[in-house]
Amino acid sequence: MLNPAQLLQAFPNRLALIWQEQRISYSQLGELVTQQTKWMVDNEIVSGSVVGLKGDFSDRSIPLLLALLSQKFVVALLPSGRADLDVLCNLVQADVLIDTSRDEVVVEKLERSADYHPLIQELFANNEAGFVIFSSGSSGRPKPILHNLNRFLKKYERANKPFVTLTFLLLDHIAGIDTLFYVLFSGGTLVAPQERGASAICKLIEGAKVEVLPVSPSFLNLLWLSGDFDQHDLSSVRIVTYGSEPMTQQNLDHVQVMFPNAAIKQKYGTSEFGSPASKSRGNDQLWIKLEGDHFQTKVVDGILFIKSDTTMLGYLDDSEPMFVDGWYNTGDQVEVDGEWMKILGRDSDLINVGGEKVFPSEVEAVVQTVDGVIESSVYGESNPITGQIVCAMVYLQADADRKATKKLIKRACADQLARYKVPVRIKFSDTPLTNQRQKKIRAG
Amino acid sequence: MKEKIIEIIADAIVELNEELEYEELENVTADTAIFGGESGIDSLSLVSLVVEVEGQVNDEFDANVTLADEKAMSSRNSPYRNVTAFAEFIMTKLGEEA
Numbered sequence: 001m002l003n004p005a006q007l008l009q010a011f012p013n014r015l016a017l018i019w020q021e022q023r024i025s026y027s028q029l030g031e032l033v034t035q036q037t038k039w040m041v042d043n044e045i046v047s048g049s050v051v052g053l054k055g056d057f058s059d060r061s062i063p064l065l066l067a068l069l070s071q072k073f074v075v076a077l078l079p080s081g082r083a084d085l086d087v088l089c090n091l092v093q094a095d096v097l098i099d100t101s102r103d104e105v106v107v108e109k110l111e112r113s114a115d116y117h118p119l120i121q122e123l124f125a126n127n128e129a130g131f132v133i134f135s136s137g138s139s140g141r142p143k144p145i146l147h148n149l150n151r152f153l154k155k156y157e158r159a160n161k162p163f164v165t166l167t168f169l170l171l172d173h174i175a176g177i178d179t180l181f182y183v184l185f186s187g188g189t190l191v192a193p194q195e196r197g198a199s200a201i202c203k204l205i206e207g208a209k210v211e212v213l214p215v216s217p218s219f220l221n222l223l224w225l226s227g228d229f230d231q232h233d234l235s236s237v238r239i240v241t242y243g244s245e246p247m248t249q250q251n252l253d254h255v256q257v258m259f260p261n262a263a264i265k266q267k268y269g270t271s272e273f274g275s276p277a278s279k280s281r282g283n284d285q286l287w288i289k290l291e292g293d294h295f296q297t298k299v300v301d302g303i304l305f306i307k308s309d310t311t312m313l314g315y316l317d318d319s320e321p322m323f324v325d326g327w328y329n330t331g332d333q334v335e336v337d338g339e340w341m342k343i344l345g346r347d348s349d350l351i352n353v354g355g356e357k358v359f360p361s362e363v364e365a366v367v368q369t370v371d372g373v374i375e376s377s378v379y380g381e382s383n384p385i386t387g388q389i390v391c392a393m394v395y396l397q398a399d400a401d402r403k404a405t406k407k408l409i410k411r412a413c414a415d416q417l418a419r420y421k422v423p424v425r426i427k428f429s430d431t432p433l434t435n436q437r438q439k440k441i442r443a444g
Numbered sequence: 445m446k447e448k449i450i451e452i453i454a455d456a457i458v459e460l461n462e463e464l465e466y467e468e469l470e471n472v473t474a475d476t477a478i479f480g481g482e483s484g485i486d487s488l489s490l491v492s493l494v495v496e497v498e499g500q501v502n503d504e505f506d507a508n509v510t511l512a513d514e515k516a517m518s519s520r521n522s523p524y525r526n527v528t529a530f531a532e533f534i535m536t537k538l539g540e541e542a
Contacts, residue, residue, distance in 0.1 A: 199481055222487050225522045226480035250514055354487060384517045385491045414463070419488050424495045 004149075004184075005033045005070040011187035014162070018208050019059045019192045026187070032063035033070070040067060043107050045096050047071045048124045050116065052089040054078040055100030057167040057192035062180070064100060065171075069129045069149055074120050076132035077172040079142065081418050086110075091144050092132050092316055093117065117316045119146050132316065133174050135271035136357040144316040145271045152181075152274060152310050155294045159185035163239070165212040166204065167192045168219065174271045175243060179214055188212075198226035202234065209236040213259075214267070217247040218354035218386055224254040225385065235261055243267035243275070245355040245387050246345050247286060256283055268343055272321070272328060273311045287340040299341065304330045351380030351388050353420040358390055363423060366416050367392055370408045372400030375433045381425065392423040395433050402428050445538075449531045450474055452504065456496045457527075460489055472527065479524040490524060501534055509537040 008016070012027035024032070045051065051073050055061040068075045076092045078085055080101065089097055093116050099106040116124070123130045129149040134142035159182050167190050169175040183190050191208045193201060196219070204210065220242060223229050240255060240262045247266065255264055264283045268290060269275025276295035281287040290297050296307040305327040315321060322329035333344040351358040360378035367376040375395040380388040396405055406426050413422040454472040461469040464485065469476065479490050491512070498511040511534065516523050523533030 197486060218487065221517070225490075225517065225524060227520075227522055227525060228480055230520075231481070250517060254517075383491060383512050384514060385494070385512050386487055389491055389495065424492050425499075 036067035049095040052094040052097040061100040074130040156185040162188040163211040164189040198228040202232040216355040229258040354386040389424040391425040
């Protein structure tokens with residue numbers, strides 16, 4: 001059985017992590033893991049329990065995560081930027097919440113309201129570790145997805161390219177976990193940013209000579225818009241990977257200008273099974289091929305299905321997994337050309353703001369609470385800066401002031417929702433929204 | 445016309461900054477940097493600013509221009525780099541429509 005902490009012994013002298021001004025070798029990271037294990041004992045955090053972990057990649061969160069997984073915990077990786085962590089912890093019946101996102105690590109012991117989910121009980125019974133990723137479920141309620149650690153790690157056994165890699169994608173996303181394990185298994189170096197603005201990232205690339213840049217199409221777009229790529233030496237970058245939202249040809253053309261020496265690769269993955277190895281047809285192409293021993297793909301009626309050994313154990317709520325004979329229905333529409341395919345995305349109401357998913361109903365629920373609002377319909381509009389933006393069509397009471405209500409709506413949404421979910425464009429309708437035309441806006 | 449557009453942009457930045465509270469955005473001038481480099485705002489704020497200015501410009505000049513499109517993205521010098529560049533971009537857009 002794999003022990004993540006043992007990984008660190010393979011390349012003791014190599015550089016494992018660059019964080020702030022620190023350069024931490026694999027053997028030093030191993031010591032940090034040992035310290036964290038002791039710290040857990042001191043804080044009476046005992047094996048065979050569920051821990052909610054909050055925090056971005058850092059010299060604290062990485063060793064703590066490795067220590068927890070080595071000690072057979074189930075770790076729920078809590079999404080950053082959410083206020084309702086207690087709700088999420090309750091969804092997975094967490095015993096402890098550890099927040100590493102502040103200067104001082106905060107530990108909060110929690111009362112479970114029920115037994116562990118049977119899938120978690122099974123993991124514990126088999127003395128295995130697991131982790132939980134929250135994906136945006138329908139209606140915006142996060143879906144807890146449980147993975148068996150050992151099963152998930154199988155595909156990294158052959159990771160053999162020790163690159164200096166920027167951890168741009170967050171630790172609570174499956175793509176962030178993918179970056180973490182690929183780098184540690186291959187003996188590469190993690191470069192963890194403290195902020196993710198274009199200028200800060202460029203400085204980090206230049207300073208740490210970053211070789212692999214796994215980012216989102218939106219970030220690449222912003223990098224272009226900011227002009228910061230021209231102010232720094234980014235020539236160390238050999239591979240740019242992107243995923244999580246549709247890429248436009250224009251954006252892809254710009255990436256080639258910004259990173260003339262880099263191979264540009266599209267990645268495809270979901271929280272349910274991680275991300276297979278992939279190959280792009282060319283630097284200027286949106287066609288990809290998913291490969292790897294642990295993944296099989298097929299396309300039925302234009303929809304991509306995947307079968308993989310690294311598939312999740314299951315959802316920890318009442319969500320129904322979309323499996324047919326062991327094949328997972330990704331819900332993503334694809335175009336096929338021989339062995340190549342182009343990911344077209346989902347045909348749904350889902351709004352994708354810079355890779356973050358927004359469900360209209362969760363925004364509507366907040367807009368609905370604002371004084372003067374009778375009805376609202378939230379929809380996405382394409383926008384070259386963030387891919388899509390959130391828009392709301394609102395029908396007000398006759399005596400309501402439009403300008404004032406617009407402010408109230410924005411404020412209510414900003415108070416209760418993540419920033420990317422706040423409607424950017426608010427329009428007012430003179431008629432009720434129940435007619436077909438308005439419904440269509442949402443469908444389109 | 446340019447002054448009016450700069451005023452619209454400045455007002456929108458000031459309103460946006462009510463939440464951001466960035467010191468460098470307290471006094472907006474034609475040279476104020478909007479997006480890129482050390483100063484300036486993030487993408488969500490940029491989108492919000494562009495949409496707000498778009499609405500105001502279209503109201504003020506009875507127009508129907510779009511201020512975030514492929515053309516805005518294609519130039520190596522972004523129209524969102526500072527207030528003047530953004531104002532000039534808007535004037536070009538209004539000119540194309542007239």
